[in-house]
Amino acid sequence: MATIDMVELTKRYGSVVGVEALSFSVEEGEVFGFLGPNGAGKTTTIRTLLGLLSPTTGTATVLGADVRDESALIEAKRRLGYVPADLGFDEGATGERILDYHASIKGDTRREELLDLFTPPLDRQVREYSTGNKQMLALVQAFMHDPDLVIMDEPTSGLDPLKQERFYEFVREERERGTTIFFSSHVLSEVRRICDRVGILREGQLVALEDVETLLNRGGKRVRVRTVDDVAPEAFDIEGAFDIRSTGEAIEFTYAGEYDALIALLGDHRLLDVEIDEPPLEDVFMHYYGERGSDDGEPDAGTDDAVAQEVSDA
Amino acid sequence: MLEIARYEAERRRRGTVALTVGLSILSLFFLAFFPSMADLDLDAYAEAFPPAFQEAFGIQALGTIEGFLAVEIYQFLWLLLLGLYLAYTAGGLIAGDVERDRMDLLLSLPVSRARVLGEKFVSLLPVLVTLNVVVPIVIYGGVAAIGESLDPVDLAMVHLLSIPYLLACAGIGLVLSTAVRRADVARRGAIAAVFALFLVDSVSASSADFDWVGAVSPTYHYNPTEILVEGTYDITGAGILLALTAVLLALALVRFRRNDVGA
Numbered sequence: 001m002a003t004i005d006m007v008e009l010t011k012r013y014g015s016v017v018g019v020e021a022l023s024f025s026v027e028e029g030e031v032f033g034f035l036g037p038n039g040a041g042k043t044t045t046i047r048t049l050l051g052l053l054s055p056t057t058g059t060a061t062v063l064g065a066d067v068r069d070e071s072a073l074i075e076a077k078r079r080l081g082y083v084p085a086d087l088g089f090d091e092g093a094t095g096e097r098i099l100d101y102h103a104s105i106k107g108d109t110r111r112e113e114l115l116d117l118f119t120p121p122l123d124r125q126v127r128e129y130s131t132g133n134k135q136m137l138a139l140v141q142a143f144m145h146d147p148d149l150v151i152m153d154e155p156t157s158g159l160d161p162l163k164q165e166r167f168y169e170f171v172r173e174e175r176e177r178g179t180t181i182f183f184s185s186h187v188l189s190e191v192r193r194i195c196d197r198v199g200i201l202r203e204g205q206l207v208a209l210e211d212v213e214t215l216l217n218r219g220g221k222r223v224r225v226r227t228v229d230d231v232a233p234e235a236f237d238i239e240g241a242f243d244i245r246s247t248g249e250a251i252e253f254t255y256a257g258e259y260d261a262l263i264a265l266l267g268d269h270r271l272l273d274v275e276i277d278e279p280p281l282e283d284v285f286m287h288y289y290g291e292r293g294s295d296d297g298e299p300d301a302g303t304d305d306a307v308a309q310e311v312s313d314a
Numbered sequence: 315m316l317e318i319a320r321y322e323a324e325r326r327r328r329g330t331v332a333l334t335v336g337l338s339i340l341s342l343f344f345l346a347f348f349p350s351m352a353d354l355d356l357d358a359y360a361e362a363f364p365p366a367f368q369e370a371f372g373i374q375a376l377g378t379i380e381g382f383l384a385v386e387i388y389q390f391l392w393l394l395l396l397g398l399y400l401a402y403t404a405g406g407l408i409a410g411d412v413e414r415d416r417m418d419l420l421l422s423l424p425v426s427r428a429r430v431l432g433e434k435f436v437s438l439l440p441v442l443v444t445l446n447v448v449v450p451i452v453i454y455g456g457v458a459a460i461g462e463s464l465d466p467v468d469l470a471m472v473h474l475l476s477i478p479y480l481l482a483c484a485g486i487g488l489v490l491s492t493a494v495r496r497a498d499v500a501r502r503g504a505i506a507a508v509f510a511l512f513l514v515d516s517v518s519a520s521s522a523d524f525d526w527v528g529a530v531s532p533t534y535h536y537n538p539t540e541i542l543v544e545g546t547y548d549i550t551g552a553g554i555l556l557a558l559t560a561v562l563l564a565l566a567l568v569r570f571r572r573n574d575v576g577a
Contacts (some may be wrong), residue, residue, distance in 0.1 A: 041553035043576075052575040070571075074424045088415030090325065103424045104317040141419075306475050 001064055003028045003149050004049060008058030011044050018044035019204045021058065026182050026197075026240060031175050033191035034184040034210070036201035042184035043085055044200070046153050049083060049182075063149055081142035085153035088136045091127040095120045095137050099144065107145040114140045117170060118163075125270040131158030139167070143174070150174070152183035156190055168194050189278055192216055208314075220256030222279040227251075228270040238265055254279055318430060322437035326403075330441040333399070337391060337445065338452040346384045348379065365520040376548040379462040380542040383453070384472075388538030392476050393495040394512060397447070397483040397532070398505050400438065404487025405504035407434045408570060419574050427571050431488070435563060438484050457471040465545065472513075472541045478555035479536035483494070483508050485562030486532075492569040508532075532558065 002025035012016035019041040026032040047053045049062050063079055065072035068079050089098055097124070099111060107274015117123070118136035120129065129137070135158045142150055156164050159205045171181060185191050191198055191212065191234045199216050200208040208215065225236070226249060233244045233251050250273070255262055266274060323330075360368065375381030406426040408431065411417040420430060451471045457464045487504035494500040511531035518527040519534075527535045535551030 047576055050418070050422050052421055054572075054574065070426055073424055077422065077424040080422070082419065084415065084418050084422070086415040088411070088417070088419050090416065093325065101321045102423060104321075105425060211530065252364065 002026060004060065004062055006060040006069060009048060009055055009060050010151045011048050012056045017204045022206050023151045024199055024206060024209050026180060028180055029175065029178050030196045031171060031181045031194055033195035033198040034182065034201065035191055036199050037186055041204040042201055043153055046151055046184060066229060079148040081147040081150040083138045083152040087138050087275040089126040089134060089137065092125055094125055095122040099141060102141050104142065110146050111140065111144040111260050113145055117166060125186045132163060135159050149180045153181055154185060159173055218256060219279055220254045222277045224250050224252045224275040226271055226272040231269060236265065264268055316433060318433035319436040323440045324435055326441060329383050330444050334448050337449055340391065341449060341453050342389050342456045345460055348382055349460050357367045375543050378429045379457060379464060381439060384539040384542045388472055393533060393536065395575050396480060397508050400480045400484040401487040401504035401508040402501045404438065404484035405491050405501035407488060409494055409500040410493040412575055413497045421575060425538060428567055431567055431570050435488060442477055442480055445470045466543050468545055471547050475536055475541065475552050478552045479532055481554045482532040485559045488566045489562050492573065
C-alpha cells in the first residue's frame, strides 16, 4: 500500500478552489517533491493530508489511515513527522521545553542524534531565534520520534547554505533508512538534488508527475551567451533551443537538446562569457507546458486540463 | 495524559502567581479601610442606592464585615473581574493557537481535537484552584488582623461555589474561541458576553415580573452576599452552572471538530 494515496482530493473554500481532484500516490521509502509556485495549493494539500482541513470531495490515505477518520489518523500520526511552513512555536518557551512537550506526547528516541546535526540554541526562548534556528528546531521535532513518514512544507526556507547542504545530506540518509519523505518546495535545484519523483501543482491542479530526471530534461537549461562579434539571435536557433532572445549585450535561450550540439555551436563563436544554468521554476512550467499547449493550438487555460488528463492517463 | 494541560498551565504559571498576589494585596487593601468606615452609617448609605444597583453589587448589610466583603471583594473582584478574566483567557485558548499557527503543529501530533480542547480547558483549573486557596487564607488572616471575625465555613463556601461560576464564564469564552477566527475578537467577545449577562441579571433582578430572565446569566446562580451574610448555599445553582459548563464545552467541541484549521 502506498504511504500517501490521494483519490480525487478536492478542497474548495467557498467558490475558491484550493486543490482540484488530486490523484497520486507517494510510495514507501520515496523522497517526493511537491513543486509549485506560491499559491498553487501545496500547503492546502499538506493540511488536508494532516486532517487539519477536511476535503470537500474525494479523500486521501496517509500511512493507511483515511484523513476523514480522526481516530485512524491519530494512530497514523504516531509514525508521522511534520514541518509546517509557518513555524508556530510558543515564543516565550525555550527550544528545550518545546521538544520536551512534543516528546511527552509522541516520544523522542532520536533527539540527541538529531541535535548533533541541527543545532538550535535550546536553552534560549524561541522569540530570540533566527528563522534558521526555528527551522532546525522544527526539523529535530519532526524526526525525533523516528517516524516512517515526514511531511515538510518548504523545509529549507531560512536555512543558510551550509545548513541546507546538511539538510540534503540528512534527507538522503533518511531515505537509506527507509523513511518516506513528502515535501513541498518552489526551488527546483533542491528538488533535483534530493527527490526521486516530483509532482507539480499549478492553480490547484496536478499538472505533472515525473521522475526528477525526466522533468529536468524536459525543462532544459537556461543558456546566456556573450559573444565578441554581433551575432543575431537566430544563430542559436538549433534543435532543442527555444525562447531565444537578445537582452542587448547577451543572448539568452532555454536549451533542452543534446549537450554536444550546444557545445559545438558555441565553438563556432568567439565567446566573452557563457552561463549555463538551471531555469527558474516558472520557465520550466512555461516550456514544459506551454509547448504542448501550442501543439494543441489552445490558449493557456486549456493547457492545464490537457496535461492533467495526460498525467492521469499515464 | 494531560501533557497539553500541564504545558499550558505551566506557560501560565507566572500570570497565575501575579494574579494571586495582586488580588491578595487588593483584598487586604480593602480590608484595611473597613475599621475607619465603621463610624459611617453604611446601612443608610446602602439604602441610598437604587434597587438595581443594590442587586448588581449585592449591597446588603454593608456595615458588617460579611456584607462589606461580599460587596467590595466578592461581587466586584470575584464575580465581575475574575469572571471577565476567565472568559477572556478562555477566549484565546483555541483561536490564539490557530491565529499564531501553533494549532497545526499541535494537531500534527497524535492527539484528538477533543483532547486538545479538553486539556486546554483543564489547564485553567490551576489558576482557579490557586486563587481560591490562597486568597481566602489571606482574607481570613486580614479579617483577624483588623479585629473582626468571619465564619470560616462561609468563607470556604463562597470560594468553592465560585468555581462552577468561573468555569461557566470560561465555557462562554471557549465557545467563542472556536466560533471566531481571530483571537482578539474571541477574547473581547467573551468579555462583552459575560458583562452583558451580568447586566441582564442585575437589571431583571430589580423587577419582580422579570426576575426569571436573569436566570440565563451565570451570575444569577452564584450569590456571594447570600453565602456570607445569610449563610445559605445555592447548591442547585452550582449544579446548574456545572451543567451549563458541560453544555458549553460540548458546543465548543462540535464547533472545533468541524473547523478547518489554517484555511
